[in-house]
Amino acid sequence: MRIELMVNGDPVSRLVEGSESLLDLLRNDLGLVGTKWGCLTGDCGACTVLVNSEPVVSCLKACAQLDGSTVTTIEGLTPTHGLSDLQQAFVDHFATQCGFCTPGMIMAAEALVNSGVPADEAAIREGLSGNLCRCTGYNKIVDAVMSVIEQRNA
Amino acid sequence: MTATETRVVGKRLPKLDAPDKVSGRIQYADDLDIPGMLTGAILRSPHAHARIVSIDVSKAEALPGVKAVIHAGNVQQRPFGYGHDNLPLKDRKVRCVGDEVAAVAAIDEATAKRALGLIDVVYEVLPAVVDPLEALEDGAPLIHDERLDIDGNVSMRWDFETGDVDKAAEEAAVIVEGTYSSPLAAPGAIETHVVIASFDRSGHLTVWSPVHMVFMYRKELADTLGLDWGNITIKQPPVGGSFGGKIDIDTHDFICVLLAEAAQRPVKLAMSREEEFIGTRTRQPIHFKLRTGADADGNILFRDTHVISDNGAYNAWGSHAMLVAMNTVTSLYRVPNSRMRCAVVYTNKSYGGSVRGFGNPQSTFAVEQQLEEIADALGRDPMELRIQNANQAGDVTPQGLKITTCGLTQCLESVKEASGWNERRGKMKDRYRGLGAAAFIHVGGGARIYGSDGCGAMIKMDDSGQISLISGSSELGQGSETALAMIVAEEVGVPMSKVRVIHSDTDVKPWDVGVHASRTTFVAGNAARLAAGRARDKLLAAAAEVLGKDDLVIEDGVISSRSEPERAMPYDKAIRRLLLREEGNVIMSTAFYDPPTENQDKGYIGNISATYGFGAHVAEVEVDPGTGQVKLLNLWTAHDVGRAINPSAVEGQIEGGAVMGIGLALTEELPVRVEVGELMAPNLHDYGLPTMVDAPRIHVDLIETNDPLGPFGAKGIGEGGLIPVPAAVANAVADAVGIRPRQFPLRPWKVLDWIQTGETSNVVKGAGRG
Known part of the structure; x- marks a missing residue:
């Protein structure tokens, strides 16, 4: 079937097969390799992107469901110059080590912060528990997200 | 030792690769x-x-x-x-x-x-055999029948003995004995x-x-x-992510x-x-049958262990994990007599590689539980017993490990204080809560397992003032690239922004044994520092010709005379003055640093590392007596890091290691279907990698002992955060509900079984002294 959607503000029109995932479209067709994959079963969260502002594991999202959708990936979140507040907070708080989970983690965190989550450690941990990180032990990711919630609320 | 005064080293600087990682621009292999x-x-x-x-x-x-x-x-x-x-x-x-x-x-x-x-x-x-004990039986299927150099399914043996264990056992006032097992687990990189x-x-x-x-x-x-x-x-x-994988x-x-x-x-x-x-490679299961004995005053007299390492189908690095496991048996605390008999046994399943901690979490799980069991048998506080027996700077352990700096006692004091140990341990049983401690020793100054334990470094200064460090080492995400750049910036005397690190192409970079054994900051850092110092000396010699002074120093990129500070020039100008002239030259330097360590002899005696890392953790748990579920409420950690080149990076290593340790302690394992030898659930949904809600906030205290051989005093810290966690959690469960966990992960059904069967310490001599 043919789908038409917006990816990072650009129009995309494609004929897609039933089995093609959003992850396939992003990485293999559009060359948006900032979105990573770690399992293809929705367990690690590395492929998280925003579909209509909601966090979605793109490995499990069929393209056929996306007609008329708006998709934002890590490339779309990154401003033309510099970094977003959340990206900068990840840099400043040492919240990235190997960096492989980071794009998915930041997309999930962006959705979480936008959802109006309170500046509460337990709420942040709960909200990001679908995204695995094997390097950091999570302290510094929580600190980065907390700082952005506080900044945006200030 | 006191710390050298520094301008870059010791600062919390962001990772050099962080902006490209947070924006998804870094290209991994699959990209x-x-x-x-x-x-x-x-x-x-x-x-x-x-x-x-x-x-x-x-x-x-x-x-x-x-x-x-x-x-x-x-x-x-x-x-x-x-x-x-x-x-x-x-x-x-x-x-x-x-x-x-x-x-x-x-x-x-x-x-x-x-x-x-x-x-x-x-x-x-x-016929397949997946249990190493069955693989040792007569008539077991021979997995490598082509290997005529081995005995049955025993791939190799590691035997060590020092002192007189049998005599020590006779003299001991108290002896505890038990078997402690660990699971097949995975490195789990994303x-x-x-x-x-x-x-x-x-x-x-x-x-x-x-x-x-x-x-x-x-x-x-x-x-x-x-x-x-x-x-x-x-x-x-x-x-x-690698973690050894x-x-x-x-x-x-x-x-x-x-x-x-x-x-x-x-x-x-x-x-x-x-x-x-x-x-791909796994963390192999290891079974420790261990005896520890102490005298009536609580001085550890001996450790005696029979180890079966469940190697899997082939020998990869995992077959050598006994090298590190042995260090803990012989040298965590002062242990005058120790014996280790280890068989590495082939089985028909995935085989062990070199996963973070490399045999040490398994060894520490046994050794540090028995430390608390000994204390309980003697009626002593286990933290006090640890401090009494702690290694000290200047010790040479019976295995020949030379302890140059040692913050173990400070680490123990730190976690004791932070956790409220004296006020809380043993006093929360009514709420099924408990505190448990564990310490560790681990190589912190390289590990000589090969002809060389060295790493090469080259420095190049070009006409723009850019300083390139070409290092033999590799960046895994742990931040070594940033630490090495900080070391070079510090040693040359320039801002961090002037230093670039190149480390990912064998055509370009000099030889290095590789990233393993928590060695990169120590070994590659020393190499980088040596090369940087040599380049700086050439730079100052070039500036001396221009400034007409030979008492030059360089700070923040400005070269000046000590005696006449107004005689000064930017460092990049000195580079160009040397270069852009007849018979000019560029500034380049090289260094190769091989730590002053020893190849162990056939009895495994020798100083394998130039320094050793120490640390201590206290875990606080709550056990649900109805389900056996263990909830980790707190983890306090203190690590002797020598000196933190970048404290944020060091904390990141410890926090990340600790959460890997929590996974090992509580959830991570790859169960094998015994009849057919296949993994039951090779997926991330079932494996049990800790999520953000499974891990509490990790409390970290960095203890700086300023190692005289470390670059600016640093020791390796890549693995320590993980090593004591399963032992500390097990000890905390013992405190909470009075049982003695014999294997990790502490899954609810196992804990429940131990509670119901009353699995407790096995005091084979001196029972009831406490």
């Missing part, structure tokens, strides 16, 4: 694309033990889009691994589920997978293994692989495939090169998550 590249796929054995009767690839070869089909019958390969017990593509037998039997390269993934389905392999299934191989038309091979013992990788590739190792370039894309060569690396050779096209081979669990 790379080469024109004409094919997709590879591996056909794996469904059987744990079987004879390969025949392989027919004709239908796969005939499928349009297939460019190469390889198997043992049509490639050149030699055995690899310790004891040369493994082949990239198995020829006669398969010895575990997942063993590589054939492989294809095709124009896309769908075609490659279809081709795998067209390969006919006829197996004659053989990025799976991905490799790309390409031959150019002159026959030169380039491999892109996120490996981190890269020079050994190149040699093993050449040795196994009969290639000229001087005609191979390895490029290291950024590593999406990507340390050295995996079977699929050879296969990718064989496919590229057969197809004469670039080939990418990416492991699926299932293959990552089944087909």
Whole structure:
């Protein structure tokens, strides 16, 4: 079937097969390799992107469901110059080590912060528990997200 | 020792690679694309033990889009691994589920997978053995019947003895005994293994692989495939997590090169998550039968242990984990007598590699539980017993480990204070809560396991003032690149922004044994510092000609005279003054640092590392007595880090290690279906990697002992955060509900079983003294 959607503000029109995932479209067709994959079963969260502002594991999202959708990936979140507040907070708080989970983690965190989550450690941990990180032990990711919630609320 | 005054070292600077990581711009191996590249796929054995009767690839070869089909019958390969017990593509037998039997390269993934389905392999299934104790029995299936140099399924033995254990046992007032086991576990990096191989038309091979013992990788590739190792370039894309999983060569690396050779096209081979669990290296189960004895005053007299290491089907690095496990048995605390008898046993399952901690979490789980069991038997506080027996600077342990600096006592005092140990341990049983401690010793100044434990470094200063460090080491995400840049900036006397680090191409970088054993900051850092100092001296000599003074110093990039500070010039001007003239020169320097350590003798005695890291953790748990569920409420950690080059990075290592340790302690394992030897659930949903809600906030205290041999005093800290966690959690559960955990992970049904059966300490001598 043919789908038409917006990816990072650009129009995309494609004929897609039933089995093609959003992850396939992003990485293999559009060359948006900032979105990573770690399992293809929705367990690690590395492929998280925003579909209509909601966090979605793109490995499990069929393209056929996306007609008329708006998709934002890590490339779309990154401003033309510099970094977003959340990206900068990840840099400043040492919240990235190997960096492989980071794009998915930041997309999930962006959705979480936008959802109006309170500046509460337990709420942040709960909200990001679908995204695995094997390097950091999570302290510094929580600190980065907390700082952005506080900044945006200030 | 007191710390050197520094301007860059010791600061919390962001990682150099962080901006590109948070914006998704960093390209990992699977993000790379080469024109004409094919997709590879591996056909794996469904059987744990079987004879390969025949392989027919004709239908796969005939499928349009297939460019190469390889198997043992049509490639050149030699055995690899310790004891040369493994082949990239198995020829006669398969010895575990997942063993590589054939492989294809095709124009896309769908075609490659279809081709795998067209390969006919006829197996004659053989009896399999997945339990190492059964593998030791007479009449057990012989897994490596071709190896005439070994006894049954015992791949190797590690025996160590110092002092007189039997006499010490006679003299001991109290002895505890028990068997402590650990599971088959996985490194669990979020990025799976991905490799790309390409031959150019002159026959030169380039491999892109996120490996981190890269020079050994190149040699093993050449040795196994009969290639000229001087005609191979390895490029290291950024590593999406390793934890030892990507340390050295995996079977699929050879296969990718064989496919590229057969197809004469670039080939990418990416492991699926299932293959990552089944087909790459694991943390092998180890079973410690341990006895510890102490005198009536609580001085440890001896440790005596029989160890069975469940090696899996082949010898990879995991077969050598006993080297590190041994350090803890002989040298954590002052132990005058110790004995270790270890058999590394082949079984028909996934085989052990070098996963973070490398035998030490398993060893510490046994040793540190018995420390508390001894204390309980003597009626002593275990923290006090630890402090009483703690290693001290200046000690040489009976294994020959030279303890130069040692913050163990400070670490113990730190976590005791932070956790409210004296007020709370043993006093929360009514709420099923408990505190447990564990300490560790681990190599912190390299680990001499090879002819050299060295690392090369080169410095180049160019006309712009840019200073490039070309280091033999590799960045895994741990932040070594940033730490090395800080060391160079500090040593030369320039801002961090002037330093770049190049470390990912064997054509460019000097030799290094590789990233392992928590050694990079110490060994590569010392190499970088030496090279930087030499370059700085050349820079100052060039400036001396211009300024007419020889008492020059450089700070923040400005060279000036100590006696006449107004005589000054920017450092980059000095570089250009030397360069842009007749008979000019550029500033370059090299260094190779090999730590002053010893190859251990045949009895495993020798100072394997130039310094040792120490640390202590206290865990607080709450146990649900109805379900056996263990909730980790708090983890306090204190680590002797020598000196923190970048405290944020050091904390990141400890926090990340600690959460890996929490996974090991509570959830992570790969259960094997015993009858058929296959993993029950090779997926991330079931594996039990800790999520953000499984891990509490980790409390970290950095203890700085300023090691005299470390770069600016630093010690290695890459693994320590993980090592004591399973032991500390087990001790906390013992405090909470009065049982003695004998294996990790502490899954609820096991804890419940121990509660119901009353699994407690086995005091074989001196019971009731407390």
